[in-house]
Structure formats: C-alpha cells, structure tokens
Amino acid sequence: xxVLAIESSCDETGIAIYxxxxxxxxxxxxxxxxxxxxxxxxxxELASRDHIRKAIPLIKQVMAEGGSTPDQLDGIAxxxxxxxxxxxxxxxxxxxxxxxxWGLPTLAVHHMEGHLLAPLLEDNAPEFPFVALLVxxxxxxxxxxxxxxxxxxLGESIDDAAGEAFDKTAKMMGLxxxxxxxxxxxxxxxxPDRFKFPRPMTDRPxxxxxxxxxxxxxxxxxxxxxxxxxxxxxxKADIAHAFEQAVVDTMVIKCRRALEQTGRKRLVIAGGVxxxxxxxxxxxxxxxxxxxxxxxxxxxxxxxxxxxxxxxxCQRMVAGQKDGDEITVHPRWPMDxxxxx
Numbered sequence: 001x002x003v004l005a006i007e008s009s010c011d012e013t014g015i016a017i018y019x020x021x022x023x024x025x026x027x028x029x030x031x032x033x034x035x036x037x038x039x040x041x042x043x044x045e046l047a048s049r050d051h052i053r054k055a056i057p058l059i060k061q062v063m064a065e066g067g068s069t070p071d072q073l074d075g076i077a078x079x080x081x082x083x084x085x086x087x088x089x090x091x092x093x094x095x096x097x098x099x100x101x102w103g104l105p106t107l108a109v110h111h112m113e114g115h116l117l118a119p120l121l122e123d124n125a126p127e128f129p130f131v132a133l134l135v136x137x138x139x140x141x142x143x144x145x146x147x148x149x150x151x152x153x154l155g156e157s158i159d160d161a162a163g164e165a166f167d168k169t170a171k172m173m174g175l176x177x178x179x180x181x182x183x184x185x186x187x188x189x190x191x192p193d194r195f196k197f198p199r200p201m202t203d204r205p206x207x208x209x210x211x212x213x214x215x216x217x218x219x220x221x222x223x224x225x226x227x228x229x230x231x232x233x234x235x236k237a238d239i240a241h242a243f244e245q246a247v248v249d250t251m252v253i254k255c256r257r258a259l260e261q262t263g264r265k266r267l268v269i270a271g272g273v274x275x276x277x278x279x280x281x282x283x284x285x286x287x288x289x290x291x292x293x294x295x296x297x298x299x300x301x302x303x304x305x306x307x308x309x310x311x312x313x314c315q316r317m318v319a320g321q322k323d324g325d326e327i328t329v330h331p332r333w334p335m336d337x338x339x340x341x
Contacts, residue, residue: 077313
C-alpha cells in the first residue's frame with residue numbers, strides 16, 4: 001500500500017509518500033513561519049493562500065524524489081482536522097481533486113493522531129500499549145493508547161495549551177514568533193532561583209492541564225520588572241527559565257500520574273513542544289526512575305509534517321478504511337471518536 005499525504009492544518013504545508021512495505025519514501029515541508037512572524041501569530045487567510053501556492057509544487061517534488069507516479073499510488077490521505085478551517089479545506093479539496101483525476105480512494109486523517117503515531121516512523125518505535133503526551137501549539141493531551149484508534153483521553157487543556165502559553169509569554173517579552181524555541185534558548189542564560197512560578201493544577205487530583213494562569217503570572221512578573229527598573233535582557237532570561245521550568249515540571253508530574261493510573265511503562269511524547277530539550281531530559285529522568293522507556297519522533301517530525309499523516313493514513317488504508325466523495329473538514333474533532341484499526 002503506497003499513500004500520498006497532504007498536511008495543511010495550520011502554517012506548514014507538508015507532503016509525503018509512505019509505503020507499507022518500504023517505509024517513508026519521500027517527504028517535503030514548507031513553513032510559513034517567516035510570513036506570520038510579522039504579525040506575531042498565524043493569520044488564517046494568509047495561511048490558506050500560501051497552502052494553495054505551495055502544495056502542488058511540493059507534491060511534484062515528493063513524487064519525483066520518491067520515484068512514484070500516480071499509477072503507483074494506492075490512495076491519498078489528507079489532514080481533515082483539527083486545525084484552521086480554510087487551511088484544512090485547501091488540503092481536502094486538493095486531495096479529492098487528485099484522487100478523482102487519478103482514480104484513487106481518499107482518507108481523512110486526524111492531525112493529532114498523526115502526531116501520536118509519529119514516533120512509529122523511527123527505527124526504535126514503541127510497541128502498544130503506551131501513554132502519549134501530545135503537546136503542540138493548540139493541544140496538550142494525555143492519552144492512553146492501546147492501539148491505532150483505541151484511545152482514551154486521560155487529560156487535556158482546559159484553556160491555553162502549552163504551546164500557546166509559550167508563544168504568548170514570548171510575545172509579552174518582545175520575542176519573535178513562534179515563541180517556544182526562543183524562550184528555550186533564552187532560558188539557558190536564566191538564573192535558576194530568582195523567580196518561582198506555580199505548577200498549575202498539580203496540587204489537586206486529575207490529569208487536565210491549565211496554562212492560562214501561568215501566562216498571567218508571567219505577565220505580572222514582566223510588569224513588575226518594568227516598573228522596578230525596566231525589563232532587562234537578564235530579566236527576560238530569568239523569566240524564561242522560570243516559565244519553562246514550570247511548564248516542564250507540570251507536564252512531568254501529570255505524566256507520572258498517568259503512568260501510575262494506567263500501569264504503563266512506555267511513554268510517547270509528540271507535537272511541537274516535544275522538541276524542547278528540558279522536557280525531554282526530565283521525562284528521561286522520570287522514565288529511568290520508574291524503569292520504563294520514553295519515545296520521541298526525530299526533531300523534524302515533532303512539528304507539523306506530511307510524514308506523520310502519510311503513516312497514519314497508510315495504516316488505516318491497509319485496514320480497508322477510506323472516505324466518500326464529499327469534501328468535509330473538522331476544525332474541532334475529538335480523537336476518541338476515531339474508529340479502531
């Protein structure tokens with residue numbers, strides 16, 4: 001089974017071809033970050049237009065690099081949600097149009113399932129079952145995973161996700177978009193003990209996340225520094241360090257609870273924030289203590305990409321799943337509604 005995939009949920013255009021026997025044949029990604037950085041965040045209309053401009057050239061590139069022709073494909077997978085409605089429609093319409101002209105079936109893929117399964121693209125892939133921590137720009141979730149499509153959401157964001165909190169806190173300090181990598185880099189120069197930020201929702205039972213209050217705490221700290229003597233570069237570094245540690249500690253605490261609750265010994269972390277080295281280091285420490293294993297996708301597959309959609313789509317198409325001729329997208333789409341494979 002050979003599947004072409006299109007990812008267009010937000011501000012990255014990702015194209016890939018995955019073969020069930022040969023693995024990942026080719027992939028390409030175009031990021032719109034520089035364009036959106038001018039505005040301090042993603043502008044949905046601009047994102048949609050740029051997907052239109054970039055998708056077909058990337059498909060031609062990936063087809064050539066993967067040595068694939070339309071008659072060698074068995075299906076087309078596309079991200080149907082969650083994401084920006086306009087951006088999703090670009091990918092969905094393109095997938096349906098190509099499938100109609102090439103005589104191929106299509107399959108709508110859940111964006112977060114793509115992230116969840118991204119570590120399975122690696123040589124050291126996790127076996128089912130495992131607990132997954134999904135941390136991307138708009139989502140923070142803990143999921144008990146028994147198999148593909150067998151998901152129980154244990155906890156999720158009730159307001160800002162971790163990635164959103166990173167971006168908004170960075171913006172308050174005048175750092176470029178996206179903010180996560182800039183905060184992580186700045187945090188390396190921070191003094192560890194100057195500021196103490198709260199670890200939200202860790203003083204009560206449960207596995208849900210809430211980072212809105214932490215963002216407010218950061219804003220109050222920034223304003224206090226500005227009133228005292230102006231916000232210096234060292235102030236920014238110290239705030240970045242305290243903020244990053246608070247987010248990471250919160251996620252580690254919740255992961256430990258999820259492992260204890262489920263009895264699992266394998267932890268998967270995926271999504272854009274999973275590239276954070278402090279988070280990876282602390283989760284490695286946690287899994288060493290509990291004599292378990294932690295798995296990640298390679299850095300280029302942490303952020304949105306076509307390879308993860310190609311893999312997820314291929315697994316479902318191998319199981320006989322496909323969708324109809326209608327063009328529908330799901331800007332909001334609970335992952336536990338997906339059928340099992």
